[in-house]
Amino acid sequence: MYQDMDEPIEVVAVFANHKMKPARFRWNGRVYKISEVTGDWKTDIGAYKVHHYAVVDISSNFFQLTFDERQTSWTISKIWVE
C-alpha cells in the first residue's frame, strides 16, 4: 500500500528533450538510483506548476517525487510499503 509523506530530498536531475527527469536522490542520508521514471504529470497551484514523477529505483522500490516550482524544492510524496 501507499504511504503518503512530505519529506524534503536532494535530487540530481537530467534535462533532455525539453524535459526534466530525476536520476537519483538522497533521502535520510541514503542515495537511491532511479532505474525508471514510470509516469510524470503536472498540476497547478495558482500560477505555479508542481511536477510529479513516479519512479522505480534499482532495487525495484517505488517512490513518487514532487518538484514544486514555487519553492524550487523536491519532496518525496509517496512510497510503496508491503
Place this chain on the structure above:
Amino acid sequence: MGGIDRTRDWPKVLVHVDMDAFFAAFEIRNAPQLKGKPVIVGGDPRYRSVVSTCSYEARKFGVKSGMSMAQAKKLCPEGVVISGSLGGYVYTASVLQVIFEQYSPIVEPFSVDEAFLDITGCHRIFHSSEALVMKMKAEIREKLSLTCSVGIAPSKLIAKMASGEKKPDGITIMDREDFRKAFYPRPVSSLWGIGEKTQKALSKLGINTVGELAGYDEKVLKGYFGVNGAYLSRVARGEDCSEVISCDELPDDKSMSHETTLVTDLSDIDKIYATLLWLSDKVSRRLRRDNFVARTISVKIRSSEFDTVTRDKTISTPTDQCKIIFETSKRLIPREYGPKVKVRLLGVKATNLLSKTGEKQLSLLSNIKMDKLKLSSNAVDKIKNRYGDAIVKYAGEKM
C-alpha cells in the same frame, strides 16, 4: 493494413476511443508492482466512499464503478485500494486530447477517459481508418504507456457500442449490419443509455432483447415513454445522426455547480453553512473566471436517509459574488435539515447564466457596497490565481 478499407465508402467515419480502466491503468503504470493485482481506485474504505474504477483483475471479483468501497472490499478483500491522483488523470487527459488532434480536427471529449473523433477524410491520409487508429494507439502507448479500445463506425452510437467489443486494447470496425448481428440477440441493457429502470419497464412490455426493441412499434413505445420512446426505438436500430462536435463548437455551460458528499452526516447547522460557503466560493470563482453572472441559485441537499431535495431561487440582480450566492443558498435549506434531519450531501448550482458583456446594464443597479464586494472578490481571485485556492479562505469556510 494493406487490405480493403471497409470504411472507404461510408459517408462518415467516426471513432470512439475508450481508455482501458483509465484510472487503474494510470496507477499500475506508475507502480509496476501493482501489475496483475486487483487494483481498486476510490476513496478510503474507512470512510464513506465509492469505487471510481478498478483493474480488470478486480472486475473478475464483481467489483464495479460506483459501488461502495466497503462492498468492493467485501467482494475482493485482496484488492489494493488507491485513493487516486485526480491531477494526474486530468493532465493525462489533456495529453490525450493533443494526441487525438493530430489525427482529426474534430475531437469531442466525452469524459476524462473517452472521446469521439470524426476522421472522415483523414483516414485516406493514413490509407485506411484502421491504419490511422493503429498509429494513434501506438502513439498513446509510446507517450503514456496506456492502452485504449476503439470503435470505428458510421455513427457515434455504433462507434461507442463497438469500442466495448474487444476490451482491452482492441479495435472494432462495425457498420449498421454488424451492429444488428452483434446486438440484436443481447439484452436491452447492453445498449448505450439504457439503465436498470428502463430495462424493467421494457421487460413489462415483453421486450428483453435489442432485436425485440428494434422490432417494436415506435408509436406504442412513444405512448409508453413519450419522446424517449422514439429515442429507444432509434438506438435499438442503431440509427443516430448526431455529429461529433469539437471543443470550440460546444455550447457554453448552461450551469455551474459543485457538490460534495460529506465525510460524516452533519446535524450541526454551522458546519452545514461552512460547507455551503465553501461550495458557494467554488461556484462564484468559476462564474467570475468564465465571465458569467447567474440569475438562479439552487441548492441540493440529501439526507442521511437518501431523500434528496432541490430548491432554487431566481434573484433580482444576477450575480457572480460568493456572499450573495451563499446567503441565497442558505435561505433555501429547509429548516428541518440539520437539527432534525442529518445531511449527507450538499450542492450549490448557478443556472440561468448571462454573459458579463451585458454587465454595463446591470451596473445601473449596483451600489457602492456591491462595488466594494466585487473589488475584494477580484483581489482575492488574483491572489488565488497566483498562489492557489488554499491561500485565502472565508472565515467560517469548510477547512
